[in-house]
Amino acid sequence: MTDFTSDSTATAATLVEVRGISKYYGNIIALSDITTEVKSGTVTCVLGDNGAGKSTFIKILSGVHHHDDGELIVEGAPVRFSSPRDARDHGIATVYQDLAMVPLMSVWRNFWLGSEPTRRFGPIKIVDQSKAKDIAVEELAKMGIDIRDPEQPVGTLSGGERQSVAIARAAYFGAKVLILDEPTSALGVKQSGVVLRYIVEARRRNLGVIFITHNPNHAWPVGDRFMILNRGRSLGDFAKDEITQAELTQLMAGGAELEQLQHELSEATADT
């Protein structure tokens, strides 16, 4: 896979900064003392196995949950989101893996859903279809998606294209930070490549991207910054030049635990 990493990292403005955030559910510690940052035009990858606290982390950033400790700083000012809508208004858009689209609706209706452009038609407001279709086709073209027919149902697009329509939509509606929740987990190798390409495209357009994944092979080619979560704790927050792909995979898989597992497995084979 090609290495897409950008070199503009150093000059970018910090969009979101997370400082020592913690979250408790009763006496269960879901997240503890997490720190990372997202700059415009960079991709911050959040890696972790199932149950590592990734979804809690997303929910705090997207305004679904509140954090209990620490600070969430958006464009220099500490905030506390009251709702997902509030987060969106701050320019943070979340694209969920399977909740993103209405499969039987056309591409352009999906693109505009909830914010359809209207014009007056006598006493009533109607959706300005030609404008909506044109903009949808244009915006998707910017993301590199060639839509043959904006009337095409989204369900007939490939999984990767569907994620990309969601990304293009978020970008068009003024998102500065995109949170992508496991966009590649349900996709094949080729489709994952499509999504990664669009992530790079979003970065090129100076968006800050938070890319949640459990696959270091997907994270490594596009990421500028990597934070690894394990059981609600951060195992580290690295810029790309501070870590190698092998180290990343090692950390991700639980480091010492993996060595232990390998050891046990080899013993088991030796026994038989």
Add this chain to the structure above:
Amino acid sequence: MKKLMSLLALLFAFALVAAACSSDDDSDDDGSGSSSETEESSSDTDDGGDDDADAGSDDGGDDSVDLTQGGDLTFHMVTHSDDGPFWSVVKRGAEDAAAAVGVNLVWAPSNNDPEQQVADIDAAIAAGSNGIAASLASPDAVAPSLEAAVAAGIPVYTLNSGVNQYKDIGAVTHIGQTETVAGEGAGERFNDLGATKVLCAFQEQSNVGLEERCAGLENTFSGEVVSEFVGLDADQTAQQNTIAALLAEDDSIDAVLGTGPVVAVSALGASQDAGKELIIGGFDITPDIISAIDAGDIAFTVDQQQYLQGYLPVILMYLQATNQNTAGGGLPVLTGPGFVTPENAAEVAALVEAGTR
């Protein structure tokens, strides 16, 4: 959520008030409670069952004793009623009779659902009913349950439909009109009125009674008879249009016999749509059909005097329970046919207003 709960509470309160009003209307005897709801009276049925033996041993006795015994008797009237215009008069008759002799009556309508009717009969047997009166619109489905009731020693009467089967299942007698005789009567009327081809329009499929009405018509009518299903009463416009379509298809039809009151009125509308004078006959009574007869638009309606079909079974069951009487002598007790024609429409209208015809 709180708002929702208060709304629900309000609705329930409303429903209770409505229920209270209607039972006040039905009967002024608070003690007997002449309940019209299955649920309410099912709680009483156990006592009724226990005291059954006493009622039998007392052999009549004086009035006051009878009344208390009567109050412990529970009769079940399990019909295929849809609570439409016809059945509401039957129900009224049954309730009036129950109030008059002071017994409990469980009115179980099944809305043309034989399975529901079977379930209601089985429930009545299980509750130890003192007498079951049932309509046999679907004899094959319902008969086995009634036979079980007879086997359990419960007096069984049939009403309305079932004149051909009541003996086989061991019912004491049948109270109703024989549909064939009623249809035959209608056929003779059409002969007198000079019709040549009659459409027998029925509103329910697989209802034996309605088919017998058409069969009776064929027995006596001198011209040709076509029998067709024309749609349910719930969709009156469709019914009217279906009759109009049949009239358009066959020019030679000059008379329609509706096997129900709503069908007859629909036929009237269809004849007006088609711009064709028809001789229309109907079955049973509603305000609409009476006023149409009064106006001369409909020639007659066959009245099976269904008030009697509600009233008589209760009285007969009461007399059997308290006085060991069995009526009928092996023959059905006929309640009709009577005819409502332009001559007597006004008088009948007054009785209909009172809800007893």
Add this chain to the structure above:
Amino acid sequence: MNQETTTEIAEKADDPGSGANATDERLSHRGPFQRLLTSPEIGALIGAVAIWAFFWAVSVPFGTAGGTANWLDVAATLGIMAVVVSMLMIGGEFDLSSGAMTGATGILVIMLVKDIGELGGAGLNLWIALPLSFLAALGVGWFNGTMVERTSLPSFIVTLGTFFVVRGAKLGFSKLIVDNVQVGRIDEGAGYEFWVKVFASTWTRTEHQFDNRDVFYNQFLLAGLVFIALAFFEMNFRRSRTGFSVWTGVALVGAVIGLGAYAGMHSTDGTSINWILAIVAAAGALIGIVGWARWRYDAAEPAAEADAGSMAVAGRYTLIGLALVGAAVLFAWWLDSTSERTVAFLITIQGLRAMLFVSLFVIGLVYLSRAAGAAGRAPNRNVFGIQMLIVAVIVAVAFFIQIESASRKFRTEFFSVMLLIALLFAVWSVVSLISAERRTPDPAADAWGRRLVLVGVLLAIAGVVIRLLFTTTAEIEAGGVPPASFSVRILWFLLVTIIAVFTLGRTRFGSWAFAVGGNKEAARQVGVPAARTKTQLFMIVSAGAWLVGMLLAFRLNSLQASTGDGLEFEYIIAAVVGGNLLTGGYGSAAGGAIGALIMAMSAQGIPFAGWNSDWRFVFLGVILLLAVIANNLIRARAEASRR
């Protein structure tokens, strides 16, 4: 999915024309018919036309103005409800109380205007009672929607509860207040004179004469067909880039000759001169068409000769097709056309004859068209030959029907219709022979074609409506014009359908309705007020039920307490027949309306055809299954062609 892709590739490989002009290799070519087949209601539309044609052919009164008024009357109330129920189903919910609500709103209004004394009879003016009952209906819709949203229970369960409450309340209050299960009469209410016109006035054809009716009818129908044919040309053939040419002149000359002769036919009476003029008109039309095609479209590329294998297949199909058509003719000729004798339960000799004839003939035509398909996809002489054979077969059968149709039940008009079909098909074949098929997407041409189709359809409908609505002095003098009364409820049906189609297609609310039915969570994520949208949909259904309740109350004057009970499933069935998904998120309001037309035509066509009503539900069931299966097939095909 994989199979489809492979066949597509195989087709492309077979097709010499596609590779050269295609700009997007992922896009396989779709013909104009296929392009029109992508809307949800198209299957139902085809089914409706087929059922109409079927009953039109087997029953004379069905096709008359009176018959049309009859089934439209049934379709109107069913259709209004099917349209609003379709909207709700698109939003992913059901309303089982909708049937009972139609009766309930009617009864409510009657009770509000009734003057009965202490209990019932608010004695209100209709001007107050109508809005009041409308608000009550909206209230029930709001209650349904709010309960579904608050409790998160399936709407099937919640509205089942409402259904029982409404049904019970209808009966309970009827008996409580008027002590009867029939509630009347609405004409006692103040303001009745005005509102009865709004909800129950009729247009009686015999009272309205229009002597030029048939001129309008013929010209409108003809113009409509011409527009539709042009539309398909525009959508199917590659437009030439050269401007006006000598062919433009040829087209004009042909058109002038054709129209002139046609006008002449209508102003003369002699039979022989009419024949001559008809031939001149046909020749003019042919010249005009060839001129048009040469001017407007690129000439056909020389097609590769079809290989021997496919020609053998084509030959075999042709033989089978001809044999089937021959068998159809033989059977019809052999069986006695006037016999009413029944051979098996509901089939008379006559019915058997009609069925055998129609099915053999249609299957024969299918084989012939498959032969044309097998002979090669590109227009070439072989295909043209087979197409001309089909034309000849249709014409021959048309003449056979005209000679044989002594029976009252088979329409003589069938002859002209079949000739017209043959003519249209012949024209299509001629233009296909000389013009190049377009194999690249051209949205402008498609939009233009769609507009032409719309104009053509509207013209044809206008012609038919004029024909149905008026009678002529000549007809009245000839005596015996059967009455036909068109109820105003047909206009209400049309109005509701138009508003619903507009709302779903053009407003934000419409988009949201599809979204909450298709994927509620996704809709919420992007800020669609899902709960509000659903509640509004429930309120729309209740408003529709109110309208139907008014139509019923003012028509019937008094209502049974059972009015409308159990009809909710008919609404849902109509919506499903019209191509709406039971699971929501896909469908159309127009589909619901067409589904209602299908149901009404099927229900009313049976008595019109004089069939035994015992089998009515068997027939209905078969129609419904066929409609739904056809819907699915067409949708699958249309979707496959997009990929």
